[in-house]
Amino acid sequence: MVLTAKHRSAARLAHVDGQAVRLGLQPGLGLADARARVPGLDVRAADPEADAAFLDRLCDWAQRYTPLAGRRIGTSSVDPEFPYPEDFTLVLDIAGCAHLFGGEEALAADMARRLERQGLTVAIGIASTIGAAHALAAFARGGRLQAGEERRALAGLPMAALRLDATTVDALARVGLKRVGDLMDGPRAPLTARFGRTPLIQLDRALGLADEAFSPRLPVAPYCAERRFFEPIARQEDVRAVALSLIGALAERLEAAGEGALRLRLSLWRVDGALSHIEAGLSRPSREATVMQDILCRRLDSLAEDFDAGYGFDCVTVAVTEASRRDAEVLSLAGPDTALELTRFVDRVGARIGRGRVRRLKFYASHIPERASRAVPAHVAEEASFPATEVLAGDPPERPIRLFAQPELVEAMASVPDGPPLRFRWRRVTHEVKRAEGPERIAGEWWRQEAPTRDYFRVEDAEGRRFWMFREGLFQVETTHPRWFVHGLFA
Amino acid sequence: MLRRQVAQLERARGRREDRADPETVEELAGVPVHDIAPAAIRAAPTSVFRGGRVANAWAGAETTALPFGHPEVDAATGGLKRGALHDVSPAGAPDMASATGFALACAGLLLRAAGRDSLWLWVRAEMAGREAGEPYGPGLAAFGLDPSRLVAVTAGDTADVLRAAEEGLAARAFAAVLIEPFGDDRRLDLTACRRLSLIADGGRATGILLRTGGVPGPTSAVTRWRISAAPSSGGRHPGNPVFAADLARNRLGPVGAWMMEWRPDEQSFRAPRARPKAEGIDPLAVPLSGRMAAASGDRPSRPSGSGAVVPFRIG
Numbered sequence: 181m182v183l184t185a186k187h188r189s190a191a192r193l194a195h196v197d198g199q200a201v202r203l204g205l206q207p208g209l210g211l212a213d214a215r216a217r218v219p220g221l222d223v224r225a226a227d228p229e230a231d232a233a234f235l236d237r238l239c240d241w242a243q244r245y246t247p248l249a250g251r252r253i254g255t256s257s258v259d260p261e262f263p264y265p266e267d268f269t270l271v272l273d274i275a276g277c278a279h280l281f282g283g284e285e286a287l288a289a290d291m292a293r294r295l296e297r298q299g300l301t302v303a304i305g306i307a308s309t310i311g312a313a314h315a316l317a318a319f320a321r322g323g324r325l326q327a328g329e330e331r332r333a334l335a336g337l338p339m340a341a342l343r344l345d346a347t348t349v350d351a352l353a354r355v356g357l358k359r360v361g362d363l364m365d366g367p368r369a370p371l372t373a374r375f376g377r378t379p380l381i382q383l384d385r386a387l388g389l390a391d392e393a394f395s396p397r398l399p400v401a402p403y404c405a406e407r408r409f410f411e412p413i414a415r416q417e418d419v420r421a422v423a424l425s426l427i428g429a430l431a432e433r434l435e436a437a438g439e440g441a442l443r444l445r446l447s448l449w450r451v452d453g454a455l456s457h458i459e460a461g462l463s464r465p466s467r468e469a470t471v472m473q474d475i476l477c478r479r480l481d482s483l484a485e486d487f488d489a490g491y492g493f494d495c496v497t498v499a500v501t502e503a504s505r506r507d508a509e510v511l512s513l514a515g516p517d518t519a520l521e522l523t524r525f526v527d528r529v530g531a532r533i534g535r536g537r538v539r540r541l542k543f544y545a546s547h548i549p550e551r552a553s554r555a556v557p558a559h560v561a562e563e564a565s566f567p568a569t570e571v572l573a574g575d576p577p578e579r580p581i582r583l584f585a586q587p588e589l590v591e592a593m594a595s596v597p598d599g600p601p602l603r604f605r606w607r608r609v610t611h612e613v614k615r616a617e618g619p620e621r622i623a624g625e626w627w628r629q630e631a632p633t634r635d636y637f638r639v640e641d642a643e644g645r646r647f648w649m650f651r652e653g654l655f656q657v658e659t660t661h662p663r664w665f666v667h668g669l670f671a
Numbered sequence: 672m673l674r675r676q677v678a679q680l681e682r683a684r685g686r687r688e689d690r691a692d693p694e695t696v697e698e699l700a701g702v703p704v705h706d707i708a709p710a711a712i713r714a715a716p717t718s719v720f721r722g723g724r725v726a727n728a729w730a731g732a733e734t735t736a737l738p739f740g741h742p743e744v745d746a747a748t749g750g751l752k753r754g755a756l757h758d759v760s761p762a763g764a765p766d767m768a769s770a771t772g773f774a775l776a777c778a779g780l781l782l783r784a785a786g787r788d789s790l791w792l793w794v795r796a797e798m799a800g801r802e803a804g805e806p807y808g809p810g811l812a813a814f815g816l817d818p819s820r821l822v823a824v825t826a827g828d829t830a831d832v833l834r835a836a837e838e839g840l841a842a843r844a845f846a847a848v849l850i851e852p853f854g855d856d857r858r859l860d861l862t863a864c865r866r867l868s869l870i871a872d873g874g875r876a877t878g879i880l881l882r883t884g885g886v887p888g889p890t891s892a893v894t895r896w897r898i899s900a901a902p903s904s905g906g907r908h909p910g911n912p913v914f915a916a917d918l919a920r921n922r923l924g925p926v927g928a929w930m931m932e933w934r935p936d937e938q939s940f941r942a943p944r945a946r947p948k949a950e951g952i953d954p955l956a957v958p959l960s961g962r963m964a965a966a967s968g969d970r971p972s973r974p975s976g977s978g979a980v981v982p983f984r985i986g
Contacts (some may be wrong), residue, residue, distance in 0.1 A: 518788050521844035529824060529838050533831045541808040541818045553808030555823055566819040569812045571936040576910045577813035581775060582804030595980045617908035640909040644900040645765055664983050669804055671772020671912040
């Protein structure tokens with residue numbers, strides 16, 4: 181079986197399976213050639229996005245071994261125009277984690293066992309440098325190197341094991357440098373002059389003489405608590421109970437550090453390898469176990485319908501992904517603290533129906549009515565943004581209490597050039613205008629975009645319903661056919 | 672059906688009777704919202720109306736009723752009862768803005784009484800915003816309500832509206848909670864309504880159930896108002912909002928129907944003044960309320976004498 185991808189309007193092999201390799205096929209070969217050589221070939225199209233997404237999921241899954249798990253980085257060893265076969269490498273930094281699994285070999289064995297059970301073919305290399313581990317995994321079927329063994333182990337591997345691009349590998353091969361060992365003892369200056377710095381830098385990195393940076397896919401959570409199960413748990417109540425006790429442990433650590441959680445993430449590892457995250461946010465740092473439990477439970481409840489435990493979860497972690505400094509609370513004797521109550525309300529309702537749905541109104545200094553007031557999520561809104569307005573006696577409201585997001589087009593009878601409407605038809609009902617006031621002329625903000633002038637009228641119909649209407653465009657100046665809209669409703 | 676639900680509710684409350692009654696609001700704070708149905712309520716809250724004040728037997732404290740400011744309405748109802756659920760619905764679909772106005776006016780009364788730092792909550796279904804418009808800050812300010820103290824929740828469906836409303840009534844942050852589901856939803860049944868009433872009872876917040884665009888269903892609210900629009904009391908321009916308020920149900924006193932004018936400057940109702948004679952508008956001379964300057968950006972201002980009336984059609 182082979183996977184193909186387009187290269188310069190010709191289909192080429194992108195990936196080949198073990199049997200195809202034995203039949204003499206390799207990536208990069210044209211599909212027509214391959215078909216000629218092996219008539220009964222099983223050909224499928226490659227799907228790089230799905231591959232990348234799968235690798236990301238796998239990378240998150242690998243977080244059960246270490247928080248520092250990332251996709252492969254560094255130079256690609258393939259032609260950039262036809263980037264196949266892609267590099268399906270994950271990098272895990274297991275320093276300090278291996279003993280939890282009974283040593284490095286035991287960790288590798290556990291990982292290999294679990295991945296093979298999912299139908300994946302893996303090669304695991306363990307070494308002190310990313311370069312050496314990668315070379316082991318990709319070119320030596322895995323294995324483990326003690327610190328200091330890199331030189332000997334790498335010497336016999338092909339040059340591509342240094343993660344060099346194809347052209348460099350070819351150029352090196354042409355002068356007879358085919359093994360990694362050929363580079364190790366050669367004179368450095370002429371090599372650099374001829375092939376650039378990359379081959380030697382990669383060599384130094386693999387040997388641990390130069391540093392190599394590595395960034396995990398997900399930022400490392402400052403606080404994390406986890407629990408593993410020999411027998412997987414499946415019931416939602418059990419998951420909840422575990423999450424609650426983990427939060428209890430986190431709360432103590434937050435307390436000791438003088439910090440509060442802003443974001444929580446509950447991760448559930450399913451036995452069959454699927455991983456799900458449940459996140460919840462708090463609008464102010466908190467380290468009370470009850471508050472955190474409350475928020476996370478609400479989030480769990482809201483997902484109750486699509487909670488799929490499958491064959492159960494064998495590992496549950498709760499991480500504080502965002503924390504900030506928080507000093508001890510001062511207890512207020514003056515009754516309920518409105519601000520605190522409000523943040524609690526925002527968190528609770530936000531966890532249940534979505535954080536962005538709890539909003540506060542924010543004032544913007546703009547004459548354009550729909551731009552003057554905007555709803556922003558409550559957890560990011562600052563306090564009191566509307567200027568204090570004093571309503572004078574005898575002033576009827578000039579602005580409607582409810583505004584339509586989109587002004588609604590109406591048919592109207594009105595006097596020209598700028599008289600109020602006399603009769604209009606809105607939502608299939610005709611309204612006779614009895615009182616009106618206007619126009620209040622609001623010109624478009626020319627520095628943003630050209631928009632026709634609006635003449636606003638407050639009108640009241642025969643039944644006493646009050647509307648805020650406008651005529652778009654000045655008659656015979658901007659347009660010959662101004663349109664009328666209902667923009668809002670007065671009480 | 673209805674009876675069975677009530678029976679269920681009573682049974683559920685009976686089961687909870689052995690729980691220690693939460694004595695203070697402090698203790699109530701940790702209890703999940705659906706557990707706040709103190710056993711005491713079953714026996715107690717025969718609220719006694721005493722000239723403008725309503726004594727709440729359960730809380731042991733006096734829950735004041737706020738005067739509307741309209742003498743006849745106050746005499747009949749004793750004012751707007753705090754710590755309770757009130758039901759406001761429009762008389763017809765086009766009256767939804769008036770019903771909103773009346774509910775907002777009640778919130779205004781509550782906010783004025785609650786003091787400076789109290790907030791108000793408006794939970795509404797997404798459809799309500801689309802059909803009747805979103806709350807508009809400058810307009811609320813002009814109506815006498817402080818928009819910077821508003822917390823607005825948009826919920827996807829009635830279940831979420833009720834959920835957020837229950838949290839809002841239980842939280843001690845809000846003086847007034849406007850609950851606006853949309854449409855005729857069977858989830859807004861008597862049980863849901865009673866839950867809201869029970870949470871509001873004795874709490875700090877007062878709930879106002881605003882049924883925009885919905886058929887009024889069963890309710891357990893203290894009062895039920897049906898609001899329709901009424902011509903305003905201004906001269907030839909639209910003046911302060913006037914509501915034709917029909918108190919269709921009142922558990923504390925008599926019912927009735929009144930014309931009520933809302934005064935944004937005093938945050939209070941009053942009886943509308945007798946209307947001036949001028950009916951209809953003269954298209955040639957549009958008077959101004961005094962706030963607005965004549966707008967004529969492109970030519971000198973003139974009392975336009977030569978305008979023709981023309982129809983403007985869509986398209």
